[in-house]
Amino acid sequence: MNAERPSQPTHLLAALLRRLRGLIPFGKVPSTAGQDPGPDPTSKPSEGRDLDAEIKRAQIKVIRDAFGDNVATAAEKGLRPPRDDADTRYLYRTGHALVAESAVERVREYVEHNDRYRGDLRVVAKPTVGLAVVSLPARRTGDDKSERADVLQIIDDLEKAGVIDKAEMSPDHVVYLTGARGGMCPATEPEMVGRRTPVPWPPVAPCPEKVPEEKKVRVGVVDSGLWTDAIGSPESPWLEVDDIFADPSDVEIVNPSAIHPYAGHGTFVAGVIACMAPETRVEVEGVLTHGGAIYESEIVQQLHEALTDDDHPQIISISAGTHSRGGMALLSFTMLAAAHRLEQRDDVLIVAAAGNDASDEPFWPAAFPWVVSVGSVDPDGAVSDFSNVGRWVDVYARGRDHVNAFPHGSYTCYEPPHVGQVRTFKGVAQWSGTSFSTPIVTGLIAAHMQATGETAQQAWAAVMAGATTSTDPRGGTIKTVGPLT
Secondary structure (H helix, E strand, O other): OOOOOOOOHHHOOOOOOOOOOOOOOOOOOOOOOOOOOOOOOOOOOOOHHHHHHHHHHHHHHHHHHHHHHHEEEEOOOOOOOOOOHHHOOEEEEEEEEEEEHHHHHHHHHHHHOOOOEEOOOEEEEOOOOOEEEEEOOEEEEEOOEEEEOOHHHHHHHHHHOOOOOOOOEEEEEEEEEOOOOOOOOOOOOOEOOOOOOOOOEOOOOOOOOOOOHHHOOEEEEEEEOEOHHHOOOOOOOOOOOOOEEOOHHHEOOOOOOOOOOOOOHHHHHHHHHHHHOOOOEEEEEEOOOEOOEEEHHHHHHHHHHHHHOOOOOOEEEEOEEEOOHHHOOOHHHHHHHHHHOOOOOOOOEEEEEOOOOOOOOOOEOOOOOOEEEEEEEOOOOOEOOOOOOOOOOOEEEEOOOEEEEOOOEEEEOOOOOOOOOEEEEOOEEEEOOHHHHHHHHHHHHHHHHHHHOOOHHHHHHHHHHOOEEEEEOOOEEEEEOOOOO
């Protein structure tokens, strides 16, 4: 792994999470007869940062619609609320916090014996060893009234009072899917495939001989679920019945008359892995199902259960993440790593997207030293303008203009400048982002494991040994793996 990653929570610099760059989103939807033309072409389009802000508001609205008032937004690292959703740096769960179990009683005593709060602190979940999710009491507002206490304010109070240190309590951040340039989620929506675009990209690797089920490399895809109609279909024959599957609870339901935001994301990611590593056993987990997002405590609970299984995945691919309060490492993942000795084990490896904010600020869980962090490059090998960069990014792979399986049906764009535009999909789509450079790396590691019998860590080292080193104006010295054209 990269030795120059951000340090563990007690040593992290309180890095400010900078604003999105004012870059115009890439990608144009092909013209199609009978397609809704979208916004009035005579109107003046938004540009630069104004457009970025509009896109970010639209993305956060999707999450708000899914979670209601159970999520709040934070600006930078302090307690100041965002001026509006475009000023958001991260989202977090209201009324709840993550606390190291060793600190729960100290926190309980503080809030239950403080006149500013009314009610009890309750432990509502234990996502992994040593970690508790707590429900916080209400805050008194005078006249014997109370309101839901602000999580960030309580954490700040506890830190200032010396009750906890920074590594013992945090918000329950919202982890979201990463697509193309933008803010909280995929900013460039899925595009229709042009006639000259090869299907799929990346192309399907030469298929080895059939591998017995018990000898296949096991890959877990933590994502939006699996759209099962893609498996074995004429449009995506590289997704084979014996290789790609999901439990019934992880199957994604799609309305062909109104494909929902982030639908097909997990299927698309699985398709990239299937192209890179045929004869791999890929299980898609339907975790990020609420507007493409989930609380960090819930994704960690899923990972804890998977890692506890005797037949656990050998590689876990996560095309999701978040920035965090003060740039701190996510407490839930820190505890997960400690519980499962992820820094020492060689039989499991997590590969995660570096994110798409065009930023060098840590994006979690990718920025952990025990995670393979994947950025995106374009077909010419240059770092994609949307990709996050920094010393914490281990490797880059092409993330621009992938083509893979996607649900059949009609999708109505909800992001500027294409709001209201209807796109019709017939089993494939074109998509970009570190979400899709990540499964390229996952697939390369899986293919090497299948060919050599090496462990996940050994295969990762071998993949990196074959990387191309170059210097990029944004990324500095980078290492690139996988196909580019």
